[in-house]
Amino acid sequence: xxxxxxxxxxxxxxxxxxxxxxxxxxxxxxxxxxxxxxxxxxxxxxxxxxxxxxxxxxxxxxxxxxxxxxxxxxxxxxxxxxxxxxxxxxxxxxxxxxxxxxxxxxxxxxxxxxxxxxxxxxxxxxxxxxxxxxxxxxxxxxxxxxxxxxxxxxxxxxxxxxxxxxxxxxxxxxxxxxxxxxxxxxxxxxxxxxxxxxxxxxxxxxxxxxxxxxxxxxxxxxxxxxxxxxxxxxxxxxxxxxxxxxxxxxxxxxxxxxxxxxxxxxxxxxxxxxxxxxxxxxxxxxxxxxxxxxxxxxxxxxxxxxxxxxxxxxxxxxxxxxxxxxxxxxxxxxxxxxx
Amino acid sequence: xxxxxxxxxxxxxxxxxxxxxxxxxxxxxxxxxxxxxxxxxxxxxxxxxxxxxxxxxxxxxxxxxxxxxxxxxxxxxxxxxxxxxxxxxxxxxxxxxxxxxxxxxxxxxxxxxxxxxxxxxxxxxxxxxxxxxxxxxxxxxxxxxxxxxxxxxxxxxxxxxxxxxxxxxxxxxxxxxxxxxxxxxxxxxxxxxxxxxxxxxxxxxxxxxxxxxxxxxxxxxxxxxxxxxxxxxxxxxxxxxxxxxxxxxxxxxxxxxxxxxxxxxxxxxxxxxxxxxxxxxxxxxxxxxxxxxxxxxxxxxxxxxxxxxxxxxxxxxxxxxxxxxxxxxxxxxxxxxxxxxxxxxxxxxxxxxxxxxxxxxxxxxxxxxxxxxxxxxxxxxxxxxxxxxxxxxxxxxxxxxxxx
Numbered sequence: 001x002x003x004x005x006x007x008x009x010x011x012x013x014x015x016x017x018x019x020x021x022x023x024x025x026x027x028x029x030x031x032x033x034x035x036x037x038x039x040x041x042x043x044x045x046x047x048x049x050x051x052x053x054x055x056x057x058x059x060x061x062x063x064x065x066x067x068x069x070x071x072x073x074x075x076x077x078x079x080x081x082x083x084x085x086x087x088x089x090x091x092x093x094x095x096x097x098x099x100x101x102x103x104x105x106x107x108x109x110x111x112x113x114x115x116x117x118x119x120x121x122x123x124x125x126x127x128x129x130x131x132x133x134x135x136x137x138x139x140x141x142x143x144x145x146x147x148x149x150x151x152x153x154x155x156x157x158x159x160x161x162x163x164x165x166x167x168x169x170x171x172x173x174x175x176x177x178x179x180x181x182x183x184x185x186x187x188x189x190x191x192x193x194x195x196x197x198x199x200x201x202x203x204x205x206x207x208x209x210x211x212x213x214x215x216x217x218x219x220x221x222x223x224x225x226x227x228x229x230x231x232x233x234x235x236x237x238x239x240x241x242x243x244x245x246x247x248x249x250x251x252x253x254x255x256x257x258x259x260x261x262x263x264x265x266x267x268x269x270x271x272x273x274x275x276x277x278x279x280x281x282x283x284x285x286x287x288x289x290x291x292x293x294x295x296x297x298x299x300x301x302x303x304x305x306x307x308x309x310x311x312x313x314x315x316x317x318x319x320x321x322x323x324x325x326x327x328x329x330x331x332x333x334x335x336x337x338x339x
Numbered sequence: 340x341x342x343x344x345x346x347x348x349x350x351x352x353x354x355x356x357x358x359x360x361x362x363x364x365x366x367x368x369x370x371x372x373x374x375x376x377x378x379x380x381x382x383x384x385x386x387x388x389x390x391x392x393x394x395x396x397x398x399x400x401x402x403x404x405x406x407x408x409x410x411x412x413x414x415x416x417x418x419x420x421x422x423x424x425x426x427x428x429x430x431x432x433x434x435x436x437x438x439x440x441x442x443x444x445x446x447x448x449x450x451x452x453x454x455x456x457x458x459x460x461x462x463x464x465x466x467x468x469x470x471x472x473x474x475x476x477x478x479x480x481x482x483x484x485x486x487x488x489x490x491x492x493x494x495x496x497x498x499x500x501x502x503x504x505x506x507x508x509x510x511x512x513x514x515x516x517x518x519x520x521x522x523x524x525x526x527x528x529x530x531x532x533x534x535x536x537x538x539x540x541x542x543x544x545x546x547x548x549x550x551x552x553x554x555x556x557x558x559x560x561x562x563x564x565x566x567x568x569x570x571x572x573x574x575x576x577x578x579x580x581x582x583x584x585x586x587x588x589x590x591x592x593x594x595x596x597x598x599x600x601x602x603x604x605x606x607x608x609x610x611x612x613x614x615x616x617x618x619x620x621x622x623x624x625x626x627x628x629x630x631x632x633x634x635x636x637x638x639x640x641x642x643x644x645x646x647x648x649x650x651x652x653x654x655x656x657x658x659x660x661x662x663x664x665x666x667x668x669x670x671x672x673x674x675x676x677x678x679x680x681x682x683x684x685x686x687x688x689x690x691x692x693x694x695x696x697x698x699x700x701x702x703x704x705x706x707x708x709x710x711x712x713x714x715x716x717x718x719x720x721x722x723x724x725x726x727x728x729x730x731x732x733x734x735x736x737x738x739x740x741x742x743x
Contacts, residue, residue, distance in 0.1 A: 084703075142599075144599040150687070150690075150700055151701060170411050186518065187497075187518065188518050
């Protein structure tokens with residue numbers, strides 16, 4: 001395989017190396033590190049902080065999986081990917097897990113050969129415009145110049161939306177969020193469109209966030225979630241149930257503050273006991289330690305903690321829970337039972 | 340003696356494949372060929388096996404499916420409902436457009452700078468050296484990004500043209516230079532305009548014929564006929580006359596600010612201009628060196644001989660030096676044209692939807708057919724490059740030294 005890389009003739013799409021190995025769990029353990037694909041930088045979801053450490057909501061998923069598998073939330077190699085490179089990176093085995101606000105669609109799941117392990121953020125595509133443009137609805141955008149990130153579902157939604165409303169626009173394709181910001185701020189585009197959460201995160205990074213408004217229209221369903229390659233069900237299960245464990249922990253009131261105490265001895269809630277491994281052998285069924293979920297929750301807290309810390313209402317991004325609240329609180333988050 | 344080094348035929352033995360110098364090279368070439376084929380077969384097999392293991396296959400069916408995305412600059416009709424194949428074609432034409440414009444501008448700048456580098460004026464010479472050294476030693480991607488950034492930051496945006504306190508205004512009421520691109524008036528062809536166009540084409544042929552006549556007169560009789568002013572006259576006068584005789588059938592559609600953008604007229608996007616300009620000035624630095632090399636390759640004796648015949652410096656350059664220098668300049672110039680065309684694949688950096696942006700970018704991404712798309716992309720670039728080579732080789736054959 002190494003020789004192949006040197007010859008490099010057919011590695012154009014990077015598919016020729018690495019796919020053959022099915023047991024991702026063994027690879028990750030042998031490597032001692034989880035290779036996790038994230039964005040090239042979207043504040044709140046995945047971006048390096050002032051110390052160069054990656055942090056954010058998607059980063060939290062990576063750290064939780066690393067903690068569950070390796071026992072160490074810092075044993076993650078973050079691989080920044082663009083909208084264009086992310087699928088090739090995952091398909092080629094360069095990364096083990098892609099946690100990069102990626103929309104779960106039929107063709108990506110079925111045709112591209114990936115497996116979405118769940119949804120960690122229910123999103124939809126929105127539009128951001130400067131306030132002084134005086135636009136209050138996306139339907140008033142006839143003839144506008146629109147900046148879009150290329151290689152994303154937003155491109156297709158945008159074409160559909162403008163076609164359905166029979167209005168014209170001028171698309172300006174942009175490679176990354178960072179490149180789009182100066183174009184939008186300098187006025188080379190009238191509108192910037194991407195997932196509403198991404199807009200909020202982008203706006204938070206502006207000098208004067210108040211000068212920009214996010215239009216009320218949400219023109220698509222964008223269920224964002226982490227994904228893995230098809231064909232390694234054990235690895236897929238680990239990622240899926242780590243995410244579920246974070247959601248279940250919030251539902252059951254297990255937080256990073258009290259998880260150590262709860263995991264010390266079996267309590268009187270059997271579901272918590274099973275989740276934290278003080279009862280039953282759920283961890284062993286996954287091929288992990290029995291306290292896998294404890295480590296995952298300790299890494300960054302449960303789903304609610306991750307949300308509040310990175311993108312919640314008290315952060316500059318200021319997103320409300322909305323659809324992303326627990327089902328018991330009117331949201332869509334609902335995890336299958338741990339038994 | 341010849342019988343010793345040339346043994347009689349028919350006594351061929353297998354060992355001669357190794358021991359006999361006449362056959363040994365064939366043996367080695369054959370073995371090398373077999374190894375090469377096996378290596379590629381192994382790579383191909385490996386690719387297919389891995390694709391199968393990943394549950395994927397090679398299929399070009401996606402080319403017939405609707406693309407679903409919009410492209411800003413389309414030279415052929417295209418909507419989001421067109422197929423991926425049509426999207427690829429839009430990309431091919433955009434690549435060809437910027438390559439064509441880039442080659443012309445690079446040649447003009449390159450020849451100018453190359454000649455100026457040999458100027459007797461010290462300042463001009465140094466300025467041109469600085470230009471060449473700066474532009475060819477910084478990666479072209481950086482130039483593309485710098486020019487785009489300057490473009491967007493310096494020029495006003497359409498919103499600056501709006502309202503009573505507009506900070507920008509249109510030039511002559513016809514041209515708008517904005518950070519999003521240049522808007523110029525577009526011709527509108529009314530009835531009877533075909534006569535005007537036909538006259539214009541005929542006068543182009545006329546200029547060509549006149550130049551040939553002048554050249555023939557010079558070569559046959561040594562008679563110098565001035566060509567510049569008559570050419571300009573032939574270019575303008577008949578067309579303008581017919582234009583008014585036919586009752587001004589061609590009108591101009593002026594761009595005007597409507598809503599978010601200027602509407603009407605011809606729109607040259609900032610991405611096209613930035614890419615075109617960056618590729619041109621970058622490649623021109625290389626072409627300038629080729630031109631300088633070509634001119635220096637013509638021996639000084641030629642200049643002196645021509646001067647002793649009484650030719651003026653301008654004529655020495657046009658009639659004696661350049662025809663000979665072209666023989667040296669053209670072959671490396673072909674390489675520069677190919678480089679420029681291939682460098683245009685950096686277009687996505689400024690959002691210009693060339694072949695790499697459509698087929699190798701959005702189509703690849705939306706369909707996930709990476710191998711198929713990249714393979715097709717390679718074929719397209721190969722075809723474009725070979726076509727450019729072929730055209731330029733025809734020209735090279737026309738100017739190269741003909742030995743009789």
